[in-house]
Amino acid sequence: MKLSDQEMARKSKLERLAQENIDLFPRKVESTHSVYEIVAAFSSLSSEELEKKKEKIIVPGRIISVRKMGRATFFHIMDSRAKLQVYLREDKVSKRNYELFSLIDIGDIISVEGMLFKTQTGELTVLAESFTFLAKCLHPLPEKWHGLQDVEIRYRQRFLDLIMNPEQREVFRLRSAMISHVRKFFDGKGYIEVETPMMQPIPGGALARPFKTFHNALGMDLYLRIAPELYLKRLIVGGFEKVYEINRSFRNEGISSEHNPEFTMLEFYEAYADYNDMMDMTEELIQEMSLALLGKEEIAYGANKISLKRPWKRLKFKEALTTYSGLAPSRFDDRAGVIEFASTLTPEKQAPSYGKALDVIFDKCVKESLVQPTFVLNPPKEVSPLAKAARDDPDEAERFELVMGGMEIANAFSELSDPEEQRIRFEEQEQARKGGDEDAHWIDRDYIHALEYGLPPTGGEGIGIDRLVMLFADRKSIREVILFPLLRQKE
RNA sequence: GGCCCGUUAGCUCAACAGGUAGAGCAGCGGACUCUUAAUCCGCGGGUUGUAGGUUCGAGUCCUACACGGGUCACCA
The missing domain is CATH 2.40.50.140 (Nucleic acid-binding proteins)
Structure with missing residues (x-):
């Protein structure tokens, strides 16, 4: 050198x-x-x-x-x-x-x-x-007046970024305070914090592609977890009524301003609760966090002001589609037409079914319009293999996604607890997998076995911590809130 | 992965239409005991991301590659 x-x-x-x-x-x-x-x-x-x-x-x-x-x-x-x-x-x-x-x-x-x-x-x-x-x-x-600007050096040599840019230090100080707040919040409600496997023989709990690794002594394939969900629910079966985990999950997918291959997720599960309770708790957590750490109930995100005053908007998934997608409500009755339309949005991958197609349309045409915190309720059951069916529509799931600043921040459901139905849902996923859907859920028989011992009615939720930090810190890229984001190796 | 943009001194940036690569900060030497973007005098510092090509001549034009950013796709 x-x-x-x-x-x-x-x-x-x-x-x-x-x-x-x-x-x-x-x-x-x-x-x-x-x-x-x-x-x-x-x-x-x-x-x-x-x-x-x-x-x-x-x-x-x-x-x-x-x-x-x-x-x-x-x-x-x-x-x-x-x-x-x-x-x-x-x-x-x-x-x-x-x-x-x-x-x-x-x-x-x-x-x-x-x-x-x-x-x-x-x-x-x-x-x-x-x-x-x-x-x-x-x-x-670097220069005292302009500091270090080059984003590549800022990410590759984060220590330099931290030395030179005090506002960047503040982002990570805020991130730390947010995580402390989460712990205080759940500890105060009688939750216990647990740690479940990051290396899993069957990667479950979400629809995504995993990273694969190998254990030499056991001669065994393992996957980095894509979510801790199924293990946390095993703990509910085991009798812990309230558990949470805040740690890394890994998804082997594209990198973007909203996606890093490893990211931090908060997941929490509460026995005898349902998704309505989860909504209340989410509002409470995030609103209190904002008051405690930012001293206000409104956050500035880019050109937008996001109000965290409760209650937050609750909108049925179908309503969200008819309101924001630009498609006439009547068009949603034409199932083949909807699939056709979704396919034009993702030319490389045909939407295989009505439910998938609705999900695609939501992602492409609706999500970015939802700036104020919005609980989008009851998406199609078929894209929610771990959620109970909705009370009033068997094709819908008792599930919500929290969207804020155009980003999905949280995802929760009334957890599916019927082992037989879970088995059928897994088998449907298996069919989709065989049909080429690499993100479809794997069959986890051990998990079904756990359900057979009785999972009480349970509400569960995952919150993307990195994205929440983006909102609180007013950053447009997830790399700005992760100390060492994944970059390609140089040379 | 596709498309667009970027890569010049340690850092932040210039360099018109292809004609000797510059400035500020930082550095080095000197003056200066309340300065704070200290000030003043002087000096050094470059394989212009890499490899090719076009041209009398390339930082500038062309091709490929590398890395980064944006966007679309994939995906929460």
Whole structure:
């Protein structure tokens, strides 16, 4: 790897530091505060108050800017949440140490010991008495004014993105807070958090293509899970009334601004509940989350404002089709015509049936129109092999999809609990699979066996956490809310 | 996978119609003890994504490839 002139300069400074007998990789640094803690605790104090306090602090951080003026230097250090100015004077730190400081570059990590004061412009600043070298940054940092813009570098070298772009750090801080909120919410309702297999002999719980792997010792094919659903329902059979899991699922499909091959899903199941209860709980969870983390019930998403005020719109799947698809309601009576129409939307794959065709039309023509949170109720049963049939129509499923900002955020149903019907539905899926539908559900006999021990009436739901973060953080690409999104290998 | 767009110094970007690749920041040297996009003086830094082609001459035109973005398809 060829070094640039700037990298050579940094490397030679590192060597000179080594010659000065400075520990280049110290094991531990004592500190009294983080940068953020200092800013939070002392910013509001006046010069006089700081003077009186004589607070001596030791604070570590990364140098992000330097302004040298002869025998004095101002620079800023930062931590993940704040930055702090340091004032370094030759007469305070000794001539030798002041010269040593010239071996330190923007990007290096140091700790500074000194007293706090305020400059003439009122900025909280550390008057340094000494500094300790903690780590060398061997590459120049991106430009201070524009930061790092190149999306490819931002994703491939996320650490650089995080160093340079504070708003990006905030996205991931928000993501973390959202996940904490989810846990608090369910723990508070008496749910227990569980972990179910990510490697499964039969990938179930959703209609999607899996990643395949192999266990050497057992000589056994395994699949990365496409959903935790069937295992969570086994736990309901086992007697846990309320379970949730928040973790990764994997789908071997296209990558887009709404799809990453591995993504984080919240799934929760509650015995003696149905999909109506799930709707109430979803509204409550997301609305409270917004109030708690964003301080409001309305979120800005691109040019749109999304109101999370309850209750949210509830719309029958068929109504959604007739209202938003642009097709006259009467056209939906012509089953062959609907299949024909759906096929024009997906020329590479003919919709094999009426239910599938309706689903295609919903995806292509309806979803993007639903910006405000909308529960789309009762989609075709045939695309919902794990849901109970609707109470008033045997062709519909007792299921909803929550659509928001044009994206599907959640999917829930009153769980199918009749083992015999489940077996028939699996067999129908098997037929579709044989007919070339690679996404059709596999037959999971062990799951049917579990159902035979009795699954109580159960409501269950999955929420796409990444997409929810996109909405809360106002990001248009799922890669912006996943720390390390999958990219093609370079070279 | 199809189509469109992009790839120039460490970073952010210029370079008209094909005619010696530039700027700001960053870096290096110098001046400067309240600066904060510090300021002032000087200097270095490029296989223009890769490989070919057209041309007297290619960052610029053509072809292929790589990577990224967008979009459609596939898919939640």
